[in-house]
Amino acid sequence: MQKGKILLLNGVSSAGKTSLSKELVRRMPDFFHFSVDDFDIMIERMEERDNQRLIPVPTEQFFHRSIAMFSDEGINLVVDHVLHDRETLRDCLEILREYPVFFTGVHCPLDELDQKGKSQRRPPNWPGKEPAGFCS
Numbered sequence: 581m582q583k584g585k586i587l588l589l590n591g592v593s594s595a596g597k598t599s600l601s602k603e604l605v606r607r608m609p610d611f612f613h614f615s616v617d618d619f620d621i622m623i624e625r626m627e628e629r630d631n632q633r634l635i636p637v638p639t640e641q642f643f644h645r646s647i648a649m650f651s652d653e654g655i656n657l658v659v660d661h662v663l664h665d666r667e668t669l670r671d672c673l674e675i676l677r678e679y680p681v682f683f684t685g686v687h688c689p690l691d692e693l694d695q696k697g698k699s700q701r702r703p704p705n706w707p708g709k710e711p712a713g714f715c716s
Contacts, residue, residue: 583680584651587611588659588672591686597660600686604658614650615660619643640668644675651679 587604589597598615605613616639623639635642643661650657663669 581652581654584653584655584657585611586647586651586657586659586676586679586681588647588661588676588681588683589686590661590663590683591688593662595686595688597662597686601658601660608656608658611656611658612650613660614647614657616640616643616662617660619646638668638671641671644672648675648679 589601591597598613598617601613601615605611619642620639623635623642627634647657647659661672663672
């Protein structure tokens, strides 16, 4: 079976990755949207955070392996992701090394990010949540 194609959109929070992903999927009906935010929600639902019963592996590691699993089944994905640190980037590159993946940086002007952040009630030190150099 031919591996599914992966279009991985990477950028800081509120850069427009989800909106862009959904529009791309609308225009490319052979692709499905797969978001790290949605994946995080699934993991949070499995955990019992109030009781400190947590899954002891970074969510991103499961996410990268899930991307590979879908591709192995011939499923094309538009992936909405934040490669926010060196370990996340390293794991992503290692796991998807043999896959047909196209990495794309999603950029947005800082004043636009600031406006989006205010409307989404981001923490006061936002933007800057993701280290420089990992947003594209």
